[in-house]
Amino acid sequence: MFNIDLNGLISTIATAIAAIVGGFLFSRLLTLSSEKSGFVRRIKELEADLLFRNKQSEDISDWLLWEDAKVFIRENGKEIIFNDAIVEEIINPQVSPYRSADEYRPFVQKLVEVKTDFFKFAEQLLHDEEYPEDFDDFYKIIKPAYLDRRYYYETIFNLFDNDTSRSFSTMNNSIKNITNGKEYRAKRLERDRLDGEIQNIEYQIDIQKKSLATYGKPDGLWLGLLVIVYACIVGVIWPVTLLPYPQGVYNDMLTKWVLLGWFFSTLLAIFAYLAWSTYRLTRK
Numbered sequence: 001m002f003n004i005d006l007n008g009l010i011s012t013i014a015t016a017i018a019a020i021v022g023g024f025l026f027s028r029l030l031t032l033s034s035e036k037s038g039f040v041r042r043i044k045e046l047e048a049d050l051l052f053r054n055k056q057s058e059d060i061s062d063w064l065l066w067e068d069a070k071v072f073i074r075e076n077g078k079e080i081i082f083n084d085a086i087v088e089e090i091i092n093p094q095v096s097p098y099r100s101a102d103e104y105r106p107f108v109q110k111l112v113e114v115k116t117d118f119f120k121f122a123e124q125l126l127h128d129e130e131y132p133e134d135f136d137d138f139y140k141i142i143k144p145a146y147l148d149r150r151y152y153y154e155t156i157f158n159l160f161d162n163d164t165s166r167s168f169s170t171m172n173n174s175i176k177n178i179t180n181g182k183e184y185r186a187k188r189l190e191r192d193r194l195d196g197e198i199q200n201i202e203y204q205i206d207i208q209k210k211s212l213a214t215y216g217k218p219d220g221l222w223l224g225l226l227v228i229v230y231a232c233i234v235g236v237i238w239p240v241t242l243l244p245y246p247q248g249v250y251n252d253m254l255t256k257w258v259l260l261g262w263f264f265s266t267l268l269a270i271f272a273y274l275a276w277s278t279y280r281l282t283r284k
């Protein structure tokens with residue numbers, strides 16, 4: 001029986017298998033982690049962009065609604081102020097096909113609230129015969145309860161102007177200055193463009209999330225783990241248990257070929273798994 005010092009062979013085999021398995025496992029997990037982080041980062045970027053676009057669209061929608069509400073108040077102010085008309089009674093679907101009574105109701109409610117405050121000052125000024133002819137002068141005299149509703153006060157002021165023709169002329173000029181038809185159309189186009197971008201971003205987020213969910217279950221990962229476990233057992237754990245290798249106890253030549261056989265089987269298992277993974281990847 002030959003006496004062979006197998007300590008070097010055992011150490012070499014264990015080191016080689018550990019390096020192969022460690023490199024394979026590390027590279028595989030690093031790739032998975034990197035690509036998963038890429039999906040997560042992309043989703044966060046898209047969600048931030050979506051939030052920004054939604055805010056832009058909401059701001060433009062609020063601006064458009066206010067412009068439409070001003071036109072609605074201008075055209076129906078008399079009915080609301082003098083006849084206490086409600087929105088459902090005066091809204092015309094043919095004139096405002098894109099607006100509902102619920103959208104206009106908050107603005108009409110504000111007008112009604114301003115009317116009560118306006119009457120209080122108007123009666124006092126008329127009683128004192130100091131009622132001004134110009135709205136700016138009127139607004140400087142009174143102390144409005146609603147400082148952010150100047151347009152409502154001006155609308156009611158013009159409705160109560162004795163010179164009807166001048167009143168409507170003033171109102172029309174005011175509306176023309178505030179509501180620019182060209183700007184309104186540009187705003188609507190901008191909102192439509194943003195809504196299209198929002199739909200596209202939402203679609204991209206959905207695709208990215210589906211890809212992330214699919215990537216969380218990589219194909220063949222468990223089989224690769226079994227190959228790694230096998231390689232660790234027969235190529236690292238079992239050979240290491242023989243260290244330090246006792247001479248003259250076992251059949252050294254047989255032990256040598258057993259160690260090499262396990263080593264070659266480990267390499268074969270790893271390359272077989274790589275070949276199988278490559279085949280499945282190219283077949284898809």
